[in-house]
Amino acid sequence: MRDTLTPAEARDMLAAVARHIVASVDMLTEIDQAIGDGDHGIGMRRGFAAVEEAMAGSDLQSVAKVFKDAGTAIMAKTGGAAGAVFGTLFRAGSAAFDGRDGMDAAGFAGFLAQGLDAVEKRGGAKPGQKTMIDALAPAAVAAADAAGGSLGEAVRSAAAAARQGVEATKGMIATTGKARTLGERSLGHVDPGAVSFTLILESMRDYIAA
C-alpha cells in the first residue's frame, strides 16, 4: 500500500484505470441501452484506450501533468457527453495537484472537489439529476472527510461513496442527458456515467492497495 504516489505511479495507476474501463465496455453499453442511446461503453473505450496510450507517452513531470494528459486524451477521443464530462473532470481536477510533488489524500480530495465544480459548471447539472455527478459528489465529500488520512483510505472511502451514489441513481428521474425524456421509466436503472466514474475510483483503489 502506497501512501503518496509519484508521478510514475500515478501514470501506472491511470493506465490500470484505463484498462479496466476498456474491459468494461459491454457492461457500460448495456446500462446505456436501458436509459440512454447505448453507446456509453464504446465511447468510454475510445477515450480510455487513448488514456492508456497517453500514459505510455506521458513525461512524468508531475502528477498534475499526468492527470491533465489523461483528461486531454479523454477529451480528444471520447466524444459525446462522457467525453466532455470526464475530460473536464480530469483536466480541471488535475489543477489540485499543481505544486504538489506526489498524489496524497489531500490532493486526491482536491482533484474530486475541483473536478466536481468544473463538471457542474460545464454541463449545468446538479446532484439528483441522475448523472455521474451523483457518484462524484458523494465521493468528493467522502474524500474531503478523509483528506487528513492516508491516500488508500481516502480513495477507498470515496469509491464506496461513489458506489452508493450509483445505487441512489436508481431512485432518480433523469432530467439531463439522453435519459431525460424517460421520465419515470428511468427509475430502477443506474446511470451509466455514474457507473463509469465508480469503476475509475475502484480501479484506483485496487492499484493503491496492491
Place this chain on the structure above:
Amino acid sequence: MRDTLTPAEARDMLAAVARHIVASVDMLTEIDQAIGDGDHGIGMRRGFAAVEEAMAGSDLQSVAKVFKDAGTAIMAKTGGAAGAVFGTLFRAGSAAFDGRDGMDAAGFAGFLAQGLDAVEKRGGAKPGQKTMIDALAPAAVAAADAAGGSLGEAVRSAAAAARQGVEATKGMIATTGKARTLGERSLGHVDPGAVSFTLILESMRDYIAA
C-alpha cells in the same frame, strides 16, 4: 346440365367464375410468393371483382359481348402481367362466339384457341416457359377434340387438361415473367397464372354441371 348457354347463362357463369377467383386470393398469392412477386392473388381479385360488377351490368346482347365485357373489365382493373394476359384471353377469345346464338362446345373450343393465339402474340411466350399458356394450350387441344360433343364434356375435358398442365409446370424452368431469373429454383413450384386459368375452367365446369 345445360348444353348450350344463353347469354344470360354465360353471364351468370362468368359471375360465378369471378366469385371463385376472388375467393381464391390467398392461395394464388401464396403460389406467387414462391416464384413471383407475391401479388397474383390480389391482382386477380381486382380484375375479377370488376368482372362480377361488369356481369351485373352486361346487356346480354350475345355470348360474345358477355365474354368481351368480362375481358374489358379484367384488362381495365387487374394490372400486371395477369391483367394483360387474361384480358387478352377473354377479349380476343370472345370473337369465337361472334355470330353464334349461345355458347356450345365448338364455341368454347374456339374461345380457347383464339384466346391462346392472342395471348401468345401478346406476350411472346410459348408452351414450356412456365406460364398460364401451359394450362391454356392443353386445354385448347382437349376442347378442340371434344368440340363435336356436349359443352359440359368439352369444358370438363379442358379443365382436366388444364389441371394436368398446372402439374406439368412444376417440372418447367421459368423463362418469362417475374419467375424468369429463378432458373432451377422455379422447379417444383406450379405457375400461378396456370392455376388461375384452371380455376376459371373448373368453375365454368361446375356451373354447367349444376
Place this chain on the structure above:
Amino acid sequence: MARPKKLLNNPVDVVSELIDGLVAASGGDLQRLGDRNAVVRDRIADDKVALLIGGGSGHEPMFPGFVGSNLADGAPCGEVFAAPTPDLILDTLHAVHRGRGVLMVYGNYAGDNMNFDIAAELAEEAGIVTRTVRVWDDVAAAPLDRITDRRGIAGDFFVIKVAGGAAAELTDLDEVCRVAVKARDNTRSMGVALAAGSIPETGERTFELPEDELEIGMGAHGEPGIARRKMTDADAIAGEMVDRILVDLPFQSGDEVALLINNLGATTQMELLVVTRRVHQLLKERGIAVHRTDVGSFLTCQEMAGLSITLMRLDDELKRYLDMPARSFAYSRS
C-alpha cells in the same frame, strides 16, 4: 421473420393516397389525372415530344417522383408491383401528348411490356405516334446474349434523366428515342439484398433470406439473384458487384461514367456512402473516371434492405442531357 410494420391506412387505397401526397408536396407542379392513379405535369410545353414513364407502384420515388421539368411529363402508376392497365396508360398518354408523339420509357417486365404495348396500339389507332424504350439494365437477370430478358432496375433513372433532357430540347420523337436508347444501351446495374420488402395489401415479405445471408443480383420485386453469400463486408460485396457490372458492357480504362448508388428501401445512408467510397476506389484503380455520383432512394422495393450499383458510360451527348438542370419530387439539380 416478423411482418414489417407500416404506417398506412387501408392498404387497398395506398397508391391513390401516395399520389395525393406527391401532388400536395409538389406545390402545384404536378396534377393528378382526375381521380386516376397517374400524375402529369402542370404545364407541358406545346409542341414538345412527350415523355411518359410508369410501372407498378411500391418502388417510390420511381416512377411518379421523376415527373417534372426536364424529366418526364407524366406517369401512370399501377398497383403495388403490378404494371398499370392499358386504360390508365392510354389516358395518361393522351394527357401528355402535344402533337409530337410520345416516348414511353419503362422497365422491361412481361406485365409492363404487354400493358404498354396494348396502350401503344390503342394510341396508334387514335393517331398518336409512340416509341418505346424498355430499360434492361440488371446484369444479374440474364446473360448478355439474352439482354432483352433482363429486368429494368435503378438504371431507369439515368434513361429517364437523359430522355427527359432530350425531350425538352429535341423536337423529333425519333431523335429523342435514339438518345434514350443510347442511354439504355450504356447502362448496367446490379443489386444486393439483405432483407425482404413486403406488399402492403398482403403484409407478407416477398421472400425469405436467412439471418446470416445476403443475395447478390436480387431483383426489385424480390426476384432471385445469382448468388447467396454469407454476410461479409461491404468492400467484398461491392467488389464482386463492380466486377460483374464492368465486364458486362464492358466498361474500360479511359471511360467516363455516371454512378448511381440506389437504396432498395431500408438501408442506411451510412451503408450507401461506405459502398460509394469503395466503388470510387475500384473505378479509379481501373482507370474509369466518375463524372457524377448520385446516392439515395431512386427505385426502392418497399422496406427491402440492400442497394444497387448502376453505371452509365458517357459520351458528350449523354453527358449534356444528364447534366441538364431538372426539378421533380425526387430529383432536383441546378
Place this chain on the structure above:
Amino acid sequence: MARPKKLLNNPVDVVSELIDGLVAASGGDLQRLGDRNAVVRDRIADDKVALLIGGGSGHEPMFPGFVGSNLADGAPCGEVFAAPTPDLILDTLHAVHRGRGVLMVYGNYAGDNMNFDIAAELAEEAGIVTRTVRVWDDVAAAPLDRITDRRGIAGDFFVIKVAGGAAAELTDLDEVCRVAVKARDNTRSMGVALAAGSIPETGERTFELPEDELEIGMGAHGEPGIARRKMTDADAIAGEMVDRILVDLPFQSGDEVALLINNLGATTQMELLVVTRRVHQLLKERGIAVHRTDVGSFLTCQEMAGLSITLMRLDDELKRYLDMPARSFAYSRS
C-alpha cells in the same frame, strides 16, 4: 428481435468511410479535413460569416450532407450517436473561419452542448468570435415551459437552410444569428417510431418495441417518447402528431408554414407520402397554408422505422432564406 443486417466493413471505421464516400460523391465540392472526421466546402467566400453544423454520426444525411452552397460551410462528425470532440470542432471551426466569425448550429443535447461550448471557448481564446444556436424543435421531449430541455431533431434542417441562406447574404454574425434564432423559435417537430435502429459497433437495437405497438415522440437516438399506441392507421397517428405540434407554438389559422416529412430511416416513401397527404388535409382544415413541402431522409436514426413531422412558421424573411437555391449532397434546389 433479430439484429439488423448491415453492409459495412469494420464498424469502428464507419464514420471515416462514410465521409470518404460523401467527399467522393461531391465531385470536388467537399473536402475532408485532413484525415479527420469532418467535411468543409471546397471554396468558402472570403469575408463570409461561416456556418458550422455538426453532431454525432448515424443520422445521415444530417449533418455533413447539408454542407454546401447557401447551406453550411463545414461539419465535424462525431462517432455514431456521440457528439464530436472539442478538438475536432475547433479544427473545423478554424478551417471555415473567414474573419467574420462563426455561427454554430446543432441539436440541443448535453453532449453536443458541452463539446461545442468547450470548442467555442478555445476559439475565443484564439480570437475567433462565435455564436451558438441550439435547435430544440422536438415538442415531445419536454413541456413548453422547459423548451431548452427539448431535443433537436429534423427541424435542424430548416434552421440550417435558413441560416445558410442568411450567412451567404448577410455580413454580420449577429444578424445571421438573429435570423437563425428566429427560424429555430418558429420550428416544431414530433416523431413516431415503429421499430428500432441499431448502433453499428454494438450491432444492438437501441430499444425494443412490441410487434404491435408504435411510440409517438420517440427521439432520434431512441429516447422514449410520450405515448405508446397499438398499431393503428396512418391518419390517426398523423392527426395526433399534428395536433400536438400545432398547439405548441401555437400555429394558427392564417399562418404560412414550411412542412418537412422526415424518414427516420427504414420507412417507405409510400408511407411518407400517405402522411404528407394527411398533414396537408389537416393544415388546410385549420386554415394554415403550406408554402413548401420537403419529404425524404433528412435526420435519420439508422434503420429506425418511423417518421417525423416538422413545421416552421414563416414570415417574409424566413421565406426568403428558405427559398434560396442551395446545393449539397442531401439537398439541392434551384
